Amino acid sequence: MLAQLRNVSLSFPDKKILEDVSLTIYPGDRISLVGENGAGKTSLFRILKGRLTPESGEVSLARGVRIGYLEQDFAGMEEDPRRTCMEVALEPFGSLIELERRIEHLAFELGEAGDRTSGLMADLGEAQQQFEVSGGYEFRARTQSTLVGLGLPESYWERRVSEMSAGQRVRLALARLLLEDHDLILFDEPTNHLDVPAREWLEGHLAGLDAAYVVASHDRRFLDAVSSKAGHLDRGKLTVYSGDYTAFRRQLEQAEDEGWRRYEKSRKLAKKLQRQAQDYQRWSDAGEKKKRGAADKGFVGHKAAKVMKRSLVARRRMDEAVENARTEKPFQKDAVKIEFGSSKGRSLVRAEDIVVGYSEEHSLTRELSFDLSAGDRIAVLGPNGCGKTALLRTVLREIPPLHGDVRLTPSSKIGYFDQDNRLVPPDVTALEAVLGSGRDETLVRTVMGRMGIRRETVNKKVAKLSSGERAKVLLAGLILGDNNLLVLDEPTNYLDIETQDVLLEALRAFPGGILFVSHDRYFVEELATDTLTPGLT
Structure with a gap:
């Protein structure tokens, strides 16, 4: 243990x-x-x-x-942001680095020792053996391969932590943790x-x-x-x-199904027992009436009293049986159905031979061409830095293509989810932000609840919300909004699996077109009708 x-x-x-x-x-x-x-x-x-x-x-x-601990979105490097990426990654090997320096020092002294070589050679041999046994000849290669594996190639190694993005710092923290x-x-x-x-x-x-x-x-x-x-x-x-997770979901669904079966069985049993209890009550009432109306206060009255007593005991037992037969109703979230308009078949975006980037000297993609119509769900895939977000921003006309042409049809109504959630007004409440979609407040509150926005959150100012809460508010507004084209940049970030399922259900029912970036393989498999891979190759 x-x-x-x-x-x-x-x-x-x-x-x-x-x-x-x-x-x-x-x-x-x-x-x-x-x-x-x-x-x-x-x-x-x-x-x-x-x-x-x-x-x-x-x-x-x-x-x-x-016990090692990777906190959510916490890099743990605030104490000295001037350190480089490689210096942070090598921290777990401080004792080996000291031993490495000692070996270098002993080797230097050995070259200058003259007649004192025997003692120095023994010290050097002992240090080298300890270095080898402790993994001294592998730790730098391990560190480098871990950084590369987590998306921090050699170009990042001498970069100061203060110059790295939040996501890069978290990846660095994960690398350091794995090396400890x-x-x-x-x-x-x-x-x-x-x-x-x-x-x-x-x-x-x-x-x-x-x-x-x-x-x-x-x-x-x-x-x-x-x-x-x-x-x-x-x-x-x-x-x-x-x-694994899939096995867990299967077992959970089986347990939930069994819970509903027990609940339905208990309801039927409780109704049956209630009917029996009502029958006993009628017998008891009849016995009481017979007792009061009997002319013979002896034998008849005594018999009626015995019947009534047995009826009362049976009624108490029946009430207990009814209560014991009750099974708590399984927890069930409110279902929500969102009515969308129809826009099937309409062409929304056409891109012809576009090259994406922020300057002619730093293009991010080769030439790309695609058409997106209502009903299409195109997933933009590829590693970090290959131009996925830049492609979305080019379609949105936030940045011009370096080459080629992007055309949006005049009927396009775009809803955009950005990674940083900059598009949610900070000075309104969460509820007000989603009500801007023009939908009924009851539906808005239901959708917000299904998106995991808690009751105590709906009246908070957006500026006071966490990144995850802002993301959910923005997505709820997009789901309910009057859009026929959704452009989504990593919409599942910060969403738990239950909320992802709600989002998937809504996006599947959405009649317009969707262009989206995601690193969640399940989400892509379930939603995408086509894929697009930017990059230079």
């Missing part, structure tokens, strides 16, 4: 987060932690890491256990800033990892590849299932 939670509970002022949660983590465990945003995944990680104290329950750790020695690693959304090649590299790396790990991610394909158990957090409760 590496770590154990036993009947752990945690509450915040406005919400119960964890309730009697128990979890045991053993060496070699590969556990996916799944649940809606706000279900308590990060809180559970922080409790395991010792950064959050539960209000009740026990937390037990094996003696000397080394741990018995247990907690990964909170490690795929958020990884393109598909980096996700696939990480899947392969985790397969050979000695450490146990628990990983929270909203990428189904990733979870299938890296997990053999699934911990499901739902309304404060944790249930552990065997198998």
Whole structure:
């Protein structure tokens, strides 16, 4: 056993987060932690890491256990942003670097030693042996391959941390974590800033990892590849299932179906018992009437009293049976149906031989041509830096093509989701932002709820919302808006799997055209009717 939670509970002022949660983590465990945003995944990680104290329950750790933790969107390098990417990545090997310097120093002294060579040679031999046993001849190559695998090639290695984007810093933090020695690693959304090649590299790396790990991610394909158990957090409760994510979903659906069967069976039984209880009540009432009306106060009255007593006892037992037969109704989210207009078959975008980039000297793509009509869903694929966002911005006419032509039909009404959510007005509430779509408030509130926007969030100013909350507000507005062309730049970032499913359902029903960028393989497979790969080759 590496770590154990036993009947752990945690509450915040406005919400119960964890309730009697128990979890045991053993060496070699590969556990996916799944649940809606706000279900308590990060809180559970922080409790395991010792950064959050539960209000009740026990937390037990094996003696000397080394726990690594990748926080969501946290790079952990603020102490000295002047360091370079490579300096940060090499931090886990500080003792080896010191030993490497000592070997160099001993080798230099040996060349200057004259008659004192024997002692220096012994010291040098001992240091070299220790260096080799500790992986001294491999650590730099390991570091370089890890950085490249996570999308930080050699051109980044001498770049200062302060000059790197937030996503690049998170990838660097992930690289450093993977290079450290741990018995247990907690990964909170490690795929958020990884393109598909980096996700696939990480899947392969985790397969050979000695450490146990628990990983929270909203990428189904990733979870299938890296997990053999699934911990499901739902309304404060944790249930552990065997198998990968797909196996977990299958077991969850079976459990939900069984829950509905038990509920329907209990309803029928409760109705039957209620009818029997009503029959006993009628017998009891009849016995009471006979007792009151009997002329003979002896034998007849005594018999009626016995009948009534038996009826009352039977009624009490029946009431208990009815109550015991009741099964709690399984939790079910409100269904929502959005009515869209019809725009099938209309041509919306035509691009002919366009080259995309921000300057003639730095073009990002070869010549590209495509047509997008209503009903088309074109996925723009490729690694980070190949020009995907630039292509979207070219279609939107935010930047001109370096070559070629992009034409939008006059009837095109564009809804745009940008990665940074800059398009949501900061000075209105979340509800006001989505009501701008012109839809009925009841429908707006229902869609916002299904998109995972909490009741207490709808009246907050957009400026006060987190990045994830702003993304959901923008997507809700786009789903409900009067658009026939949606341009979406990584719309699934920050969305839990349940909300992704809601978004997928809405986008499938959308009659217009969709041009989108995504690194989520499941989302692309389920939505795309065609793909487009920019880049220079």
